[in-house]
Amino acid sequence: MLALGRRPHPELPPIEYLEVATGPIVIERMDARELDLAILDGESAPTGGLGLAKQLKDEIADCPPIVVLTGRPDDVWLANWSRAEAAVSHPLDPIRLTDAVLGVLRNRSAA
Template identity: 75%
Template structure:
């Protein structure tokens, strides 16, 4: 369980700075009153995701499935395969019908583009409240 006194660390990956900004704006500083504040780390490349994840300490990972040249779904699968205590992963899919691909990638949740702030916040709050597996 997350310590209530420390901010929740969120890794946000997309090659598109606008997508990263949309995620931050949709979630804000606090996704729900009963959860701690959010602290974002934004990355624009797949190798940087891996580097940050190797360092650890994240409570949630949000990956853009439409990122190029390395898509978030491939990274999600790699992280779930290689990190024993991998934090929850949310993948942003290109469309609602791509949820099956997010499932294949072993992502814990998927939200389609365009980003709906309410849907994203609900998914993130649910993942942050979920007991650690």
């Protein structure tokens, strides 16, 4: 949240964050259409964000876009497998994260 900030682009409204701690709550919120974008930690346990992204994409029709945070740049193939729209690796670079999120949001609004 600190890397992205509340207003990553002047043309977008301020971002409101919802931080959750478990996979079931993410599924519940995404299924209820309460989120416009999910940023999932690919290294979280016990439910990793990469597997969770894949499950969401497989189970929710018109699933909101997902950005996954991976442990290393070489994990991009896992992000592709998960069907996430974007991936950013650790250590998090605020510019790369902002670019990924803005790209995903622009693609979503253009669709």
